[in-house]
Amino acid sequence: MPLTLELALGCARAWARDEAFHRHCLSDRRFMLDSARRSLGHRWSLGPVVGAWGAIVSFAATQAGCDRQQSTLAPAGREAQQIADLFWWMFGAGALIWLFMMGLGAYVLVSRRRPHSERQTRLFVIVGGAVLPTILLVILLCCGLAMLPRLVARAPTDSLTIDVHGVQWWWRVRYALADGESIELANEICLPVNEPVGFNLRSEDVIHSFWIPSIGGKVDMIPGRTTRLVLHPNRTGIFRGACAEYCGTSHALMNFYVRVVSRDEFDAWLARQKRDAVSPTEPSARRGAQLFVSSGCGACHTLRGTSARGRVGPDLTHFGSRHSVGAGILPNDRQSISHWLQRTGHIKPEVEMPDFHVLGEEQLADLAAYLEQLK
Amino acid sequence: MSLQDEQAQRLLKAWETPKGWRYWSTVNNSHIGLWYTVTAFAFFLFGGGLALLMRIQLAIPNNDFLSADQYNQIFTMHGSVMMFLFAVPIFEAISILLLPQMLGARDLPLPRLSAYSYWCFLIGGVFVCGSIFFDAAPRGGWFMYPPLTVAYQPGIGADIWLLGLSFIEVSSLAAAVELIVGVLKCRPPGMRLNLIPLYSWYILVVAAMILFAFPPLIAGDLLLELERAFDWPFFDARRGGDPLLWQHLFWIFGHPEVYIVFLPSVALVAMIVPTFARTPIVGYSWVVLAAVGTGFLSFGLWVHHMFTTGLPGISIGIFSAASQAVAIPTGIQLFCFLATLLVGRVVHSVSLLFVFGGLSTFIIGGLTGVMVAVAPFDFQAHDSYFVVGHLHYVLIGGAIFPVIAGCYYFAPMVTGKQLSERLGQWSFWLAIVGFNVTFLPMHLTGLLGLPRRVFTYPSGLGFETLNLISSVGAFVLAAGLLVFVFDILRPRRRQAWSPRNPWQAGTLEWLAEMPSRSWGIRSIPEIDSRYPLWDQPNFVRDVDEGRFYLPDAEEGQRETLITSTIDARIIYCLRVGGPTWLTFWAAIFTAGVFIFATYHWWVATGISGLLALATILVWLWTGTAVIPEKPRKHVGLGIDAPLYVSGPQAVGWWAMFITMLGDMTAFASLVFGYFFYWTIHDDFPPQPSPGPGLLWPLTGGTLVAFAWLCTCAARRWNRQERTLPFYVGVLLSVVLALTGGAAMLAGPWTSRLDPTAHVYPATVWVLVGWTVVHVALGALMNGYCTARRIAGRMTAEYDADITNVRLYWHFVALTTLVTVAVIAGFPRVS
Secondary structure, three states, X not given: OOHHHHHHHHHHHHHHOOHHHHOOOXXXXXXXXXXXXXXXXXXHOOOHHHHHHHHHHXXXXXXXXXXXXXXXXXXXXXXHHHHHHHHHHHHHHHHHHHHHHHHHHHHHHOOOOOOOOHHHHXXXXXXXXXXXXHHHHHHHHHHHXXXXXXXXXXXXXXXXXXXXXXXXXEEEEEEEOOOOOEEEEEOEEEEEOOOOEEEEEEEOOOOEEEEOOOOOOOEEEOOOOOEEEEEOEOXXXXXXXXEOOOOOOOHHHOEEEEEEEOHHHHHHHHHHHHOOOOOOOOHHHHHHHHHHHHOOHHHOOEOOOOOOEOOOOOOOOOHHHOOEEOOOOEEOOHHHHHHHHHOHHHHOOXXXXXXXXXXXXXXXXXXXXHHHOOO | OOHHHHHHHHHHHHOOOOOHHHHHHOOOHHHHHHHHHHHHHHHHHHHHHHHHHHHHHHOOOOOOOOOHHHHHHHHHHHHHHHHHHXXXXXXXXXXXXXXXXXXXXXXXXXXXXXXXXXXXXXXXXXXXXXXXXXXXXXXXXXXXXXXXXXXXXXXXXXXXXXXXXXXXXXXXXXXXXXXHHHHHXXXXXXXXXXXXXXXHHHHHHHHHHHHHHHHHHHHHHHHHHHHHHHOOOOOOHHHOOOHHHHHHHHHHHHHHHHHHHHHHHHHHHHHHHHHHHOXXXXXXHHHHHHHHHHHHHHHHOHHHHOOXXXXXXXXXXXXXXXXXXXXXXXXXXXXXXXXXXXXXXXXXXXXXXXXXXXXXXXXXHHXXXXXXXXXXXXXXXXXXXXXXXXXXXXXXXXXXXXXXXXXXXXXHHHHOOOOOXXXXXXXXXXXXXXXXXXXXXXXXXXXXXOEOOOOOOOOOOOOHHHHHHHHHHHHHXXXXXXXXXXXXXXXXXXXXXXXXXXXXXXXXXXXXXXXXXXXXXXXXXXXXXXXXXXXXXXXXXXXXXXXXXXXXXXXXXXXXXXXXXXXXXXXXXEEOOOOOOHHHHHHHHHHHHHHHHHOOOHHHHHHHHHHHHHHHHHHHHHHOOOOOOOOEEEEEOOEEEEOOOOHHHXXXXXXHHHHHHHHHHHHHHHHHHHHHXXXXXXXXXXXXXXXXXXXXXHHHHHHHHHXXXXXXXXXXXXXXXXXXXXXXXXXXXXXXXXXXXXXXXXXXXXXXXXXXXXXXXXXXXXXXXXXXXXXXXXXXXXXXXXXXXXXXXXXXXXXXXXXXXXHHHHHHXXXXXXXXXXXXXXXXXO
């Protein structure tokens, strides 16, 4: 790679790694403004347009508040970081080119000038239309291609591997364990920070696309194929993923949460997930457990350690420990659970799960109590 | 009455437009072009209305203005309508309207084909759009990815998309054939290929792109509809199919499509800029080369729509490079326009304003396009709102604004009256501000992580305000466009006629009188400049006084000149078809085939197909290759030109040749499918599948080859006045073709290949079926030639029919050869 290119990329990375950029929700808003001003204004000196964009970005960041859980511009993984750097460089260069073209346009259309000779303009066309774009594009191509091998590489053999299946409209997640066994959960992924993780992506029905914007790019899940993705999360926190390929009626409601934690926390989490479903102690939850059986929930859902072994729907063994209900669309609390059970098809149009409004308020509350304590 | 007036009277009479309800039987390009333009624009407004509904739904998070299903229908229809019913047709519409004027021709060479294309477009478009009012619209996205659009969407929506839009694609292809022949053969004498207006160059490039880009999609439509209707598993992974084949076929169409939409608008810019710079275009040949280069490159980029499908890094790298390279010819074109303005003295107008607004917008779309061509960035941006922002910058900046500029520019030529500069200014500023307010924030919405095609989004992730801004902007943009529509539609009875050539342009279309006359041009001029109105002395006077070619219509026929492809020497005087209802009925019955098939009413489909075939045969029988009352006629300036030619000199031969190139492209796409499956399977054909064997395919192939040879011989014997051998040859070829086709079918039939069992038998059946249909059509054509000869409508001298049919048979022979080689030969060598 040419030295200048190296330097340029180095600068971008340095900026992007700016410690404060990633830290601390409370100071985020002020920080985003500052950061935008500093990095956009000083390092590139791109003038007012970039300033305006910077303002828009920081404005958007204030919009997002502490919850920039889905933003490619608040990276929490090596891949997302590299791509965000690349974006900012391309954006800066693009803005410059656009301003240059607008300047030319203004000169041509508005200024009072004598007509130029055709000979003069020949060089103008060759340099402006062919030579300069070619040089810029070659540089860009080199940058892009240089990044590519690492983005499409396989994960190191001993790294954590997770199978994720896209299903209309939720995610089946399976962790292969060291002892050859595996555990299954749904719509939630937990990752150890600063370790490579490989995903094997498959689809059980139509094409989906697996995307955690904060951590890295997306890869499609295609029936009949297994696609792969490697990510390196490098910041702890809770992030949100989405299905990026239109997959039918409730495509918009196919989300999931990703928790990036320290290795110790991850091990503890995995150990908890390995256990069977807890038995209910609270009276309401005990009634809920009976309802779970009598309503036939086990036909579709699995609760490890109980008679429920259905495979059609999500595994619910540790449902209560998850971040959301209904694939990232409702918070996980009793109220939401009973709301979900009552109006499933309304909340998520054309979902396969029937709603259980026939059960009545009290029974739904029992069922919700049972599900919630499945930590 | 002077001789000149008498001539003018006769000319007017020949080109007279029918009155009253018969007006709708007219086929002249200036009327068809206008209907086409208005219809395409109506579809644009419909698609825009759908967009506003979407923006209302997305204005606030968790909105329930539209249900998920409604939203999905609406976004599918918005994309499909804008692409298939507006973007491509509007280019063909404007070209049908303008091209003959620019070339100083009286009409396009096959006016009835344009009329047929228009009626197909209207009926198909209304059918597709209407579905949304019955909650039956397609809901699979404009890209229709299987398997979502097969087993998971049982209603008729997807069929409406596949069949309705295939129908419109056929009509687009018909118009493309018409335009290619128009540019190549209908130029005025002396207008060598290096003198034609830039617009025509672009049209040539774009029509050729349509010719090679649409057939893969039509082939894909065929496969997907076969899977939907008959369960042939082309895209079903469980039975050996692969959903990715659809994506390849779709994007081999879909990426050139972007340039098919964008280049015609550049073509308009290339006409407008020199006029308002008052100087010829700078770098004519650079612009031409750039346009051709863009056309070529655009076929090598499709995979950049599939960067996230898990392709190997090497293909991603190659397609990433190609995708960026396409920016270079675009840059050259832009700089040529800027250079032209630099050389000239700029005159300001609303047209130029829209051009400038369009280009400044398009540059942003181009720059973000280069960004998403960089694969790593695409991994994040793909299928996010960033791409929605990007593509609207490209399409609205690159196509809609220039088209509006074109409307302001060409309105006086078409209607005889100018549009309002003041309303134009209003429209421009509203539209450009509204546009940027709508689509600029979308880039950011996408980077914040919002995927495309979502009917709603949650609050708390930073999407709310940006979406609200976009929604407000959308209504401002709509207001700007409505001002423009008002300017077009407002009554202008009291407005004075525009002066002739109001912009003082230099190209032939500005010879048009205000109001224009149905003859198009008083006499067809001799050209020796790119800007004859600027460069050739006394040009307008000479044209108006009928001093050039064809100033008269002695026989009361509609005539125009056909010239040679490169240097535009006169070849012959073509008599084009006049008003007829046949094209209308042919379109109705063709529509019946597609519409009835949507509902699986196979009997009605068959009947409608037969009626369509019959109507088209009557149309051909009465309207084509008509033997003239005399072999030659005086066309003016002391030149005698023939009235009938056959073979490569004739427009009919060119139309057949170009159509068959498109046909072969569709066939090649099916063959591509076969080899695609071969590459993804370890064993293809899967063992122990019997395959169609060697015997029957070889027998069928040999018989078809003999049918082809008999047809060639029959043409020769006909020309040598050996009547009996001709009849024997042509009828023998019918028999050989039919038995050959039957033998081809016997291959998969006798070996019991079940097309629903696995993708291999399905692929074999499709290739065989495609071939057999072509062979059967060839047999029908030979029967037609026999009847023509018996009826005396074809003779030894006037033999265009059999000559064109022979050309068709060359392609059939090639198709058969390839099919036999693939289904019988390939399994033995692989």
